Amino acid sequence: MSGWKIPLITPEVDDQDARAVYDVVLAGDVAVGREQEHFERIVTDITGAKFGVSLSSGTAALHLALLALDVGPGDEVIVPDLTYIASANPVRYVGAAPVLVDIKPDDGNVDVDILNDFIEERVRRNYILPKAIIAVHVLGEPCDMEKLLAISKNYGIPIIEDAAQSFGATYGAGKLAYKATGSIGKFGVLSFSGNNIVTTGGGGMLLTNDGALASKVRHLSTQGKLANNNFDHNVVGYNYRLSNIAATLGIVQAKKLSAFIKAKRLIYYRYRENLELISNIRMIAINPINNGSCWLSTAVFQDKKTRIKVEASLRSNGIECSTLWTPIHKQAPYIEAPFVGAGVSVDLAERSLSLPSSTSLRESEQKEVIDTIISTLVHI
DSSP states (O other): OOOSSBOSOOOOOOHHHHHHHHHHHHTTOSSSOHHHHHHHHHHHHHHOOSEEEEESOHHHHHHHHHHHTTOOTTOEEEEESSSOGGGTHHHHHTTOEEEEEOBOTTTOOBOHHHHHHHHHHHHHTTOOOOSEEEEEOGGGOOOOHHHHHHHHHHHTOOEEEEOTTOTTOBOOSGGGTTOBTTSSSSEEEEEOOTTSSSOOSSOEEEEESOHHHHHHHHHHHBTTBOSSSSOOBSSOOOBOBOOHHHHHHHHHHHTTHHHHHHHHHHHHHHHHHHHTTSTTEEEOOOOTTSBOOOOSOEEEESSHHHHHHHHHHHHHTTBOOBOOOOOGGGSGGGTTSOEESSSHHHHHHHHEEEOOOOTTOOHHHHHHHHHHHHHHHHTO
16 A cells, blocks of 8 residues: 555556456466456457567566567667666667667657667668667657658668557557557557556566567467477577466456546646646646557656755655656666767656656545645745
């Protein structure tokens, strides 16, 4: 249980979820069962991807995606600089090196123009190109996949979509209209950790439209065991399979996805309508053309000093909040990694504060958050 009067983000799990898990436990289908395949079908139906492989985490999904694309030592992989560090770590798991690319100041997603210029410069200098691009849909807002797909096509670089925060988000116009995040690149990665829109307590899924790649990933995720009744293995595999208990919870949760996203978007717009009346404060942008998940509503203040004061005020009133992630190129494991950009990621991270965004957040609770922020700003 959270110790906060108003927590930042908590899963919405009810009696229906509990009964489903209780029933499958009593049936003895704890580790393996038909619910795993059922969960995969529900998720692929939602996203439009042809294949889904349920896994123990989104990080495991990223790891297997890189392995399936034969990314390894000596290769480079593009990763946005402002994202959770788990988007970069699997690149190191396979022995490759991340190239960290700056972000746009409005929505925090990767700056595709900077990325394109970087790749064009590599081509001019006849340097080796990155082996893959990890495209993160930050805070649930779809990134510019049209431009990224053009880069992918022009230079033969596959895209892995990190849709951990954007399950259920779709594009609303252009060539990608009605397509879901995670279904567009060579692979899509979903996460069902405790703070994501749909939770299995911990878990993930790898999406793809390539049947051969799906089979390869599934084989790797089950210790590389051959399809016979003997303990024969033909590759070094991993214990990355999602448990049947987790899949059972995922089935019930996924059926509520539309309602969850509706609640998230309503929360975001309430914050925006109230807080953007104040000068020098804005919400991290969403593109009204698209249908983002609004996973975590995040305010941007005029400077770091103001953000710190608002953060302290919220916390002293029992309201949980959180800064954005420290940009990856500032993190100890990646301090020597190449960074391409001007430091927009650092500036946005210093001035931003994520606000309570649980799907169960009551309007009266949100009003308390808003009133506390306004009161703090008035007295600065």
